[in-house]
Amino acid sequence: MTEHKHEHKQSHEAMVQDMIHIMSQHGWRITEQRKKLAEIFAKADGYLSPKDVYDQMTVNYPNVSFDTVYRNLRLLSEMGALEQFYFMDGGLKFRASCTEHHHHHLICVNCEKTLTFDYCPMEQSLHLPGSFKIMNHRFEVYGVCEECQNPNAKS
Amino acid sequence: MTEHKHEHKQSHEAMVQDMIHIMSQHGWRITEQRKKLAEIFAKADGYLSPKDVYDQMTVNYPNVSFDTVYRNLRLLSEMGALEQFYFMDGGLKFRASCTEHHHHHLICVNCEKTLTFDYCPMEQSLHLPGSFKIMNHRFEVYGVCEECQNPNAKS
DNA sequence: GTAAATGCAAAGCGTTTGCACGCGG
DNA sequence: CCGCGTGCAAACGCTTTGCATTTAC
Numbered sequence A, B: 001m002t003e004h005k006h007e008h009k010q011s012h013e014a015m016v017q018d019m020i021h022i023m024s025q026h027g028w029r030i031t032e033q034r035k036k037l038a039e040i041f042a043k044a045d046g047y048l049s050p051k052d053v054y055d056q057m058t059v060n061y062p063n064v065s066f067d068t069v070y071r072n073l074r075l076l077s078e079m080g081a082l083e084q085f086y087f088m089d090g091g092l093k094f095r096a097s098c099t100e101h102h103h104h105h106l107i108c109v110n111c112e113k114t115l116t117f118d119y120c121p122m123e124q125s126l127h128l129p130g131s132f133k134i135m136n137h138r139f140e141v142y143g144v145c146e147e148c149q150n151p152n153a154k155s
Numbered sequence C: 001g002t003a004a005a006t007g008c009a010a011a012g013c014g015t016t017t018g019c020a021c022g023c024g025g
Numbered sequence D: 001c002c003g004c005g006t007g008c009a010a011a012c013g014c015t016t017t018g019c020a021t022t023t024a025c
Helices: A012-025 A032-043 A050-060 A066-078 B012-025 B032-043 B050-060 B066-078
Strands: A082-086 A092-096 A104-108 A114-117 A133-144 B082-086 B092-096 B104-108 B114-117 B133-144
Touching: A012 A032, A012 A066, A032 A050, A032 A066, A032 A092, A050 A066, A050 A092, A066 A082, A066 A092, B012 B032, B012 B066, B032 B050, B032 B066, B032 B092, B050 B066, B050 B092, B066 B082, B066 B092
Parallel strands: A104 A133, B104 B133
Antiparallel strands: A082 A092, A104 A114, A133 B133, B082 B092, B104 B114
16 A cells, blocks of 8 residues: 655565566566565565465465475575575575665674675775785674564564 | 794694694593594685584595584584685585684686685675664675686696 | 475484493593 | 593484375466
């Protein structure tokens, strides 16, 4: 119902359509499970573990299997619709890909809600040791989000 | 032999002694395997996976078991003698802890040799979104080290 | 109708645990 | 000589694979 627009974040509906479109483009069949998968990630404002996704899937498709979840998560990552990410504890999580621009993440260590920000340390005239050919980097900030700081947020 | 001096990196010998000292301090027994573990990490100039450590251990202790390696790696991490770290692929690795100062890492994606550097993006007046209470951060740069760039480095 | 996607079960991998023996203190 | 540390084996959690059935196209 709520038609949110000119934000840099597109509407849930549009995100779902985008992901479904990507899947068709790659010659994939649009199954109910994959539609649901797209919806789950469109709604989520943070990272989801395979288990999280599975749990949300089972609400509508009680007999979905774990391997279907994994299969589709991997396929969606490979084609860039999802970002996959190993958290500090080594756990694998996924989130809808922001393909628009380079950014980094501010992640709530409690609820794992994730905000993006544009500052990138690599844009500084960074003096690095050795003579490495730089390929890649990783920068994340971990903290407690406002809601999780607030005690009135009943557990 | 080499009397380590004002370098921030101490000699292998001293590192081994430090780690052994830490273990005694915590009431641990100094077994041959644990001595060897200390030597392995003193010699390594990058991160080692449990498998790497196991492989090096078996050279001298052919019937060492994987669980002993894991147990000691975990214990050494818990007491701060080792840093543990999940790589971008989610694989767990360990390296001798630099307890001296805050730093970040430049990691060779080929050989995983690791250099440390002092620049820290959090020291900038970093404008972050939301009102998170910052707890932690992670910053790593990945590249190819000079040796791995050089074709004359025979495989 | 045909090939792809699913669900089930079983295997795979990395890591942990329980227990009897061996060794450090 | 007491008890921690070890090695073996088995369990564990997470992820992947093989195969028959179901489903999208």
